Amino acid sequence: xxxxxxxxxxxxxxxxxxxxxxxxxxxxxxxxxxxxxxxxxxxxxxxxxxxxxxxxxxxxxxxxxxxxxxxxxxxxxxxxxxxxxxxxxxxxxxxxxxxxxxxxxxxxxxxxxxxxxxxxxxxxxxxxxxxxxxxxxxxxxxxxxxxxxxxxxxxxxxxxxx
Amino acid sequence: xxxxxxxxxxxxxxxxxxxxxxxxxxxxxxxxxxxxxxxxxxxxxxxxxxxxxxxxxxxxxxxxxxxxxxxxxxxxxxxxxxxxxxxxxxxxxxxxxxxxxxxxxxxxxxxxxxxxxxxxxxxxxxxxxxxxxxxxxxxxxxxxxxxxxxxxxxxxxxxxxxxxxxxxxxxxxxxxxxxxxxxxxxxxxxxxxxxxxxx
Numbered sequence: 001x002x003x004x005x006x007x008x009x010x011x012x013x014x015x016x017x018x019x020x021x022x023x024x025x026x027x028x029x030x031x032x033x034x035x036x037x038x039x040x041x042x043x044x045x046x047x048x049x050x051x052x053x054x055x056x057x058x059x060x061x062x063x064x065x066x067x068x069x070x071x072x073x074x075x076x077x078x079x080x081x082x083x084x085x086x087x088x089x090x091x092x093x094x095x096x097x098x099x100x101x102x103x104x105x106x107x108x109x110x111x112x113x114x115x116x117x118x119x120x121x122x123x124x125x126x127x128x129x130x131x132x133x134x135x136x137x138x139x140x141x142x143x144x145x146x147x148x149x150x151x152x153x154x155x156x157x158x159x160x161x162x
Numbered sequence: 163x164x165x166x167x168x169x170x171x172x173x174x175x176x177x178x179x180x181x182x183x184x185x186x187x188x189x190x191x192x193x194x195x196x197x198x199x200x201x202x203x204x205x206x207x208x209x210x211x212x213x214x215x216x217x218x219x220x221x222x223x224x225x226x227x228x229x230x231x232x233x234x235x236x237x238x239x240x241x242x243x244x245x246x247x248x249x250x251x252x253x254x255x256x257x258x259x260x261x262x263x264x265x266x267x268x269x270x271x272x273x274x275x276x277x278x279x280x281x282x283x284x285x286x287x288x289x290x291x292x293x294x295x296x297x298x299x300x301x302x303x304x305x306x307x308x309x310x311x312x313x314x315x316x317x318x319x320x321x322x323x324x325x326x327x328x329x330x331x332x333x334x335x336x337x338x339x340x341x342x343x344x345x346x347x348x349x350x351x352x353x354x355x356x357x358x359x360x361x
Contacts, residue, residue: 064205071223
């Protein structure tokens with residue numbers, strides 16, 4: 001029998017298990033295996049290996065689900081408690097931003113007037129105005145960074161002891 | 163007339179959508195149910211991927227915490243288990259990266275000349291630890307011979323029965339890579355189990 005025929009048969013045996021084969025190929029393979037003991041044995045071994053893999057049992061640790069459920073509930077509670085604080089923070093940022101936009105022309109005039117009164121260079125009071133404008137955003141970024149670093153610390157346990 | 167396949171896929175789609183809605187709300191009862199429902203499959207997957215029962219236990223808990231925190235990212239368009247396994251795998255990869263500063267794939271893919279296994283070779287094999295039945299001793303010994311990267315795809319395909327495209331999503335690799343790993347893995351499995359069982 002031609003070597004290529006066996007190669008095709010072995011390839012179809014694997015393909016049939018991995019992704020399936022068309023009806024025509026299945027019929028061809030069946031006919032081939034009726035004549036070829038080597039390929040038939042290969043198919044039997046493949047099926048038997050997959051059966052063994054499927055039936056390999058892994059024992060679950062005692063109470064794994066309940067311990068996990070407990071931890072998840074604790075974390076959910078923690079997130080729920082943190083939610084109002086987070087909302088308040090964002091609300092404060094939004095109010096501050098709205099107020100900043102609304103009052104910008106007045107604050108600009110104020111900085112300009114102060115600059116003229118004190119005689120500081122134009123660039124200085126313009127930078128001062130810029131800082132005043134960006135402080136709420138910088139504050140929000142600082143809070144978010146602190147939160148994310150705290151989160152990082154919480155997940156560090158997974159890297160420990162490994 | 164719609165066939166049973168259509169009926170079941172619609173049913174599964176509805177189930178996935180309802181899980182997605184529950185996760186958006188961080189519904190604790192839903193999470194309890196999911197933990198119960200998927201505990202065996204997730205734990206088994208983690209044991210195969212991490213190579214350690216204790217580590218799998220840690221990752222199991224951390225995966226569900228992550229599901230709680232990132233639940234809003236699940237849109238219900240794919241199978242929940244595929245998303246769950248992807249989360250678990252990413253956690254393991256992060257841990258591997260922090261440990262070895264290399265990715266899971268480069269660590270485990272023998273085709274990339276990095277035939278390192280996920281399991282620490284100095285530790286007892288996970289399968290030694292987890293497969294308790296005496297009758298399975300031969301199988302257990304044989305499965306140890308399979309590199310983790312192949313064990314992973316074999317588990318996802320033949321134990322979890324994920325589709326190849328779903329596996330590609332979980333593993334973040336092209337479908338062609340999944341297929342080539344499966345074909346190679348099947349060959350290695352056959353060799354390992356037939357040799358192991360026979361011996």
